[in-house]
Amino acid sequence: MARTLITMLMVLISILALANGSDLCPQFYDHSCPQAKDIIQSAVAKAVAKEARMAASLLRLHFHDCFVKGCDASILLDSGGSIISEKGSVPNSNSARGFEVIDEIKAAVEKACPKTVSCADIMALAARDSTVLAGGPSWEVPLGRRDSLGASLSGSNQNIPAPNNTFQTILTKFKLKGLDIVDFVSLSGCHTIGNARCTSFRQRLYNKTGNGQPDFSLDQSYATKLRQNCPRSGGDQNLFFLDPVSPTKFDNSYYKNLIAKRGLLSSDEILFTQNQQTMEFVKKYAENQELFFQQFAKSMIKMGNITPLTGKSGQIRKICRKVNS
Incomplete structure (x- = not known):
């Protein structure tokens, strides 16, 4: 009886956390967009089949995003208005790639589930799927991240480990x-x-x-x-x-x-x-x-848990390259 009550309590805590958006969990989109993972996996597979190098590029995008302001898809933002894109930083300029693949995935996910799945979560799932497609391990990706409203060029230049750093x-x-x-x-x-x-x-x-x-x-x-x-x-x-x-x-x-x-x-x-x-x-x-x-x-x-935006912080961008108007 006691064990049953504890189990019920744990389930209730998980549901409340999910509802409040306060924690990341793999089941975050199970009801709001159950097809999201399949859509992302299929698109990544198509991109990697077209160019094997894309697996590494998508994995690297997630890494470079998380080391700047946390895993919030700030690396995907283009310059415009008050935003100076991280794409022009030393670690990313002429180097970071895969943005078009993320655009395609986002468009497909938006068609299925408008205003539901964040660009930050798409990147986290794409990084996992890329690893698996290349023959690496799989893991359950905690989900529920939201997207940032800005970028940090200085953070990108300073925080991402460089090939020549000590x-x-x-x-x-x-x-x-x-x-x-x-x-x-x-x-x-x-x-x-x-x-x-x-x-x-x-x-x-x-x-x-x-x-x-x-x-x-x-x-x-x-x-x-x-x-x-x-x-x-x-x-x-x-x-x-x-x-x-x-x-x-x-x-x-x-x-x-x-x-x-x-x-x-x-x-x-x-x-x-x-x-x-x-x-x-x-x-x-x-x-x-x-x-x-x-x-x-x-x-x-x-790494995917580095200061994510959750709950009512940030937004779910409709287009990953720009904040919602």
């Missing part, structure tokens, strides 16, 4: 968002898919130390190969696989690459060379893909 700088940026050193290592594993531009790692190929010495944290045969399409000057936008072993498959090759000195970005390499704790995690994930998958899913849920 270990401590990146860790601090994670901690400021409520993420820890385990999240740092596991979320970096998303670099098992996707691409990076020459400009993001050129300093590792040419005189990184300032004394003409090569970067010995990078395998020299790999470095020689990279130099072929990443010259000292020019070619800034030339693309390279973050994981040359299995570039479109979400697996643990990223960690194996780090151990073999074939991590492309400095922000990757430092996980194995500058901290004993992160080095041990790299070794564990390189040996045990399932362990990596389990932690990645946990860390993605945790």
Whole structure:
């Protein structure tokens, strides 16, 4: 009897939380838009089938959004009126992509359920679906986020970890968002898919130390190969696989690459060379893909919970690129 009462109480609390919009929960749209998840999954599958790289792009959009003002779809806003878009920031300019895919998904969801599903939730689901389509883990995405009424160009420039940041700088940026050193290592594993531009790692190929010495944290045969399409000057936008072993498959090759000195970005390499704790995690994930998958899913849920707008805060944008008039 007591157990039944406790169960009923828990259900009641969940219903009240859902009604008040105060908490995120996977069942948020089960009654208001039950087809939303299927619509989003289908659209993501279509986009990834057309271009495998899109899986990494959609995953990255969610990451870059959550690190600025929380997971509120501020990264999707175009400039206009008092809004200066985050798309022009250093981490996003000529780099962040997938906006058209989000537009298509939003239009389809609006047709089915007008003014119901937020752009922020669409991004969170698209990130999960992209991971699964690439062969990675799945997880229940807590839902109920609302969309911001503004953007933060300065926040985008300052808060998103950069390829050339020091270990401590990146860790601090994670901690400021409520993420820890385990999240740092596991979320970096998303670099098992996707691409990076020459400009993001050129300093590792040419005189990184300032004394003409090569970067010995990078395998020299790999470095020689990279130099072929990443010259000292020019070619800034030339693309390279973050994981040359299995570039479109979400697996643990990223960690194996780090151990073999074939991590492309400095922000990757430092996980194995500058901290004993992160080095041990790299070794564990390189040996045990399932362990990596389990932690990645946990860390993605945790990242998706960074200061979301809920309840009556923000709005449900009709078009993700602009606030409702």
